[in-house]
Amino acid sequence: MAAQQSEFGGDRVKRGLAEMLKGGVIMDVVTAEQAKIAEDSGAVAVMALERVPADIRAQGGVARMSDPDLIQQIIDTVSIPVMAKARIGHFVEAQVLEYLKVDYIDESEVLSPADYVNHIDKWKFTVPFVCGATNLGEALRRINEGAAMIRSKGEAGTGDVSEATKHIRKINSEIRALSSMSEDELYVAAKEHQAPFALIKEVAATGKLPVVLFTAGGVATPADAAMMMQLGADGVFVGSGIFKSGNPEARAKAIVKAVAQFTDASVITEASRGLGEAMVGINVSDLPAPHRLAERGW
Amino acid sequence: MREHVETLNSLGVNPVEVRTLEQLAHVDALVIPGGESTVIDKLTRLFDLADPIKKRIAEGMPVLGTCAGLIMLADSLSDGTSDQQTFGGLDVTVRRNAFGAQVDSFETSIEMPVVSSTPVAATFIRAPIIEHVGPRATVIAQLADGTVVGAQQDNIIGISFHPEVSGESRIHKYFLNVVADALGSSER
Numbered sequence: 180m181a182a183q184q185s186e187f188g189g190d191r192v193k194r195g196l197a198e199m200l201k202g203g204v205i206m207d208v209v210t211a212e213q214a215k216i217a218e219d220s221g222a223v224a225v226m227a228l229e230r231v232p233a234d235i236r237a238q239g240g241v242a243r244m245s246d247p248d249l250i251q252q253i254i255d256t257v258s259i260p261v262m263a264k265a266r267i268g269h270f271v272e273a274q275v276l277e278y279l280k281v282d283y284i285d286e287s288e289v290l291s292p293a294d295y296v297n298h299i300d301k302w303k304f305t306v307p308f309v310c311g312a313t314n315l316g317e318a319l320r321r322i323n324e325g326a327a328m329i330r331s332k333g334e335a336g337t338g339d340v341s342e343a344t345k346h347i348r349k350i351n352s353e354i355r356a357l358s359s360m361s362e363d364e365l366y367v368a369a370k371e372h373q374a375p376f377a378l379i380k381e382v383a384a385t386g387k388l389p390v391v392l393f394t395a396g397g398v399a400t401p402a403d404a405a406m407m408m409q410l411g412a413d414g415v416f417v418g419s420g421i422f423k424s425g426n427p428e429a430r431a432k433a434i435v436k437a438v439a440q441f442t443d444a445s446v447i448t449e450a451s452r453g454l455g456e457a458m459v460g461i462n463v464s465d466l467p468a469p470h471r472l473a474e475r476g477w
Numbered sequence: 478m479r480e481h482v483e484t485l486n487s488l489g490v491n492p493v494e495v496r497t498l499e500q501l502a503h504v505d506a507l508v509i510p511g512g513e514s515t516v517i518d519k520l521t522r523l524f525d526l527a528d529p530i531k532k533r534i535a536e537g538m539p540v541l542g543t544c545a546g547l548i549m550l551a552d553s554l555s556d557g558t559s560d561q562q563t564f565g566g567l568d569v570t571v572r573r574n575a576f577g578a579q580v581d582s583f584e585t586s587i588e589m590p591v592v593s594s595t596p597v598a599a600t601f602i603r604a605p606i607i608e609h610v611g612p613r614a615t616v617i618a619q620l621a622d623g624t625v626v627g628a629q630q631d632n633i634i635g636i637s638f639h640p641e642v643s644g645e646s647r648i649h650k651y652f653l654n655v656v657a658d659a660l661g662s663s664e665r
Contacts, residue, residue, distance in 0.1 A: 185583040192582045195602045195642045199511040199544070201478065218558070221519045223512070258558060258573060259513050260603065282579035282603070305580045439520050440496065 188305035193327035196260065196282065196307060197391035200224055200414055204404065204435050205393070207231050207418040210249070211256040217421070220431035224260040224282070226416065227253045232289050232336025233419035233458060236470070242290040244272040250279050262309070267475060268294025270303075277306040283328070284308045286321075288475035289335045289418075296477065301325030311395065313346045313473055315353035316372030319382070322390055323375050329388060331412070332473040333396015336419050338460030340397045342473055343407060347394045351411045357383040396473065399424070399457050401437030401450040408441035425455030478510045480641035481543075484649050501529055506539040506656040509546030509564075511602065511639055514573065517545055518562055527564065534566040539632035539659050541652040547635035548573060548605050555608055566633045568611030569625075575606040575637075584643060589618045589627065592651045598643035599626075605637050632659050 186192075203223030208214040214225045229245045230238065244265050254261050260282035265272035267286055272293070276284050286299050288311050298321065301308040307327035312318035318329045331350055333343030357368060357379065365383055369376040381389055394407040395416035404415045415438055417431075424430045433450040440446040463471070478494075485492045485508075492508065495501050507530070509517070521527040534540055534550075542550040549564050551571035557563075576582065582603055586596035599618075607625040610616055618627025618636055626637035632655055640648045 185585040187580070187583045189584055191584055191600050191642050192579075192602060195600055195639060196579055196582065198478075198480070198642070199513070199602060201512075203513065203516060218515065221516050223516050254578075258556075259515060260579065277580065280578035280580055307579065435516075435520075436523065440524070 190327070193307035194390050197309070197328035200260070200393075201391060202439065203414045204431075204438050205262065205414065205416045206421055206431060207416070208253065208422070209245075211252040213422055213427075214253045214257045214261075216428050217431060218257040218259050220428055221435035222259060222431065223414070224262055225253065225257060226285060226418075227261060227263040227281070228287075228289070231419040231422060232472070233338070233423050234336075235289065236336040236461070242266075244269070244276065244290070247275060247279055250276070250281060254280065264290055265299070266290040267292040268297050268299060270299045273299050273304060273306075273308075277304055281306065285330075286310050286326075288332060288472045292475050298324050298477070301327075309393075311473070311476060312350065313476070314349050314372075315357075315382070316374045317476060318350060318388060318392075319372065319374035319378045322388070323378060326390065328391050328393065330393040330395040330416055332476070333394065333398070334463045334466070335396045335472050336461075337397050337463055337466070338399040338420060338423075338458045339463045340399065340403045340406070342463050343394050343396045343398060343403075344410065346396075346473070347392075347407060347410045347412055350388075350392065354382055354386060354388070358386045397463070398434075399460065400454075401433045401447055404434045405437040405441040405447050408438055414438070419458055423458035425457075430454050430457075480639075481508050481510050481649075484641045484644075484646050487646055488650055488653060490653065497524070498526065498529055501526065501533065505660055506652075507533070507541075508652075509540060509542040509549050511544035511546065514545040514548035514563075515558055515561055517549055521564075522562070527562070531564045531566075534564055534633065537632055537659060539652070539656045540566070540634070541649070542567075542633075542635045543639055543641070544602065544604055544637060547571060547607075547637055550633055550635040551607075552611070567628060567630050567635045568613035569607045569628050569635065570609040570611075571605045571635075572608050573605050574603050575608075576601060576604055579603055585620075587618055587620060587626070587638075589648070591617045591629070593647050597640060597647055598645040599638040599640060600642040601626075601638045602642070607635075607637070632656075
């Protein structure tokens with residue numbers, strides 16, 4: 180019997196890469212130099228973007244996909260996977276990122292949305308997508324559109340981890356609730372979560388999302404990152420928390436260490452010592468509603 | 478990792494996770510899963526696991542490495558990062574990310590006669606290849622174009638791809654036979 184032909188861009192390949200990133204830290208970078216520091220510090224992947232969320236917040240204006248030159252330089256500099264952000268619904272930015280051969284596209288609420296009704300039809304792409312979610316229904320709608328990885332949103336660019344905590348807890352508690360429902364109750368659950376019944380049924384049966392679930396948004400310290408892992412995240416995205424801190428390299432290494440041994444208080448304690456200044460934070464409760472990025476996504 | 482556990486469970490084996498020296502001391506054999514080899518290298522050195530793992534492999538502990546696991550088992554890398562180290566044990570030279578970016582990742586089936594007379598399912602995710610096979614290692618898997626994607630040296634098996642992602646259990650079954658032989662001969 181002859182071996183078969185190869186198939187590119189199938190679910191197993193797309194979701195599989197995210198599986199390989201589990202237990203790791205993905206770091207936001209805006210330059211090739213930062214990408215190199217992230218790789219040397221033990222990041223499992225880097226996320227290329229034009230400005231880190233804290234700067235997007237401070238400077239305002241429309242935030243878009245990065246310049247292709249910058250993304251290309253980052254791809255050429257590191258050997259770990261390179262992710263890059265496209266605006267919600269901006270399928271042409273996604274086409275550009277696929278052409279550049281990034282390893283994952285983040286359809287991200289951190290950038291200014293390009294479409295206030297539709298998200299990108301992610302099934303049309305060979306490159307896999309990660310999308311943000313604040314609850315189970317939003318996660319399943321993104322998976323239904325073809326997302327191969329989910330990250331809970333948190334509130335990016337604040338250094339305040341409370342929203343990340345809220346979202347990962349919410350997603351996991353909603354999954355637990357589904358697992359205890361009888362089959363006839365799942366129809367109503369699908370209606371309430373505004374999610375396809377088939378995915379609701381799958382989550383109820385397996386007790387987990389069909390894709391890897393990372394946490395993002397406001398993680399600034401090794402203890403923040405380890406807390407997200409103890410709350411059930413498969414891994415952590417760190418945005419402004421690293422390159423807006425006093426000593427990015429030391430902080431990046433410390434967060435990687437804490438995530439690798441997230442239940443060991445001695446490791447987390449050692450990792451937390453002498454890191455210099457953490458990023459200056461903004462309390463999410465002080466943010467007026469229109470500036471809350473997590474509310475973008477439909 | 479999770480899929481390796483599920484595959485081994487389906488074969489009647491209950492693996493444990495190895496994150497510490499104590500856990501390493503308790504196991505008879507090791508599966509090194511996929512992931513980022515640069516990160517596996519850094520973390521095993523950081524937590525003082527790299528030398529003990531090298532020592533156990535040198536003493537004959539059976540090991541199966543998939544994807545990044547193959548990279549960690551290779552005696553040499555043709556394109557490692559500047560300070561990248563491996564556990565070694567398998568007399569091969571490996572090239573990382575040999576197929577390109579994620580859009581070049583693929584699923585296929587390949588001939589693997591030591592494992593089965595019918596092709597095995599294989600998922601290649603930013604996969605490495607074996608560029609050179611030394612005299613102590615044997616080729617056990619090749620793509621249709623002859624690219625070497627699996628090699629074995631005594632109790633050490635390294636493959637470029639992920640059988641566990643495809644729900645393929647025959648390679649794990651083959652590895653368990655290697656483990657059983659190794660344990661049997663050490664008891665005699």
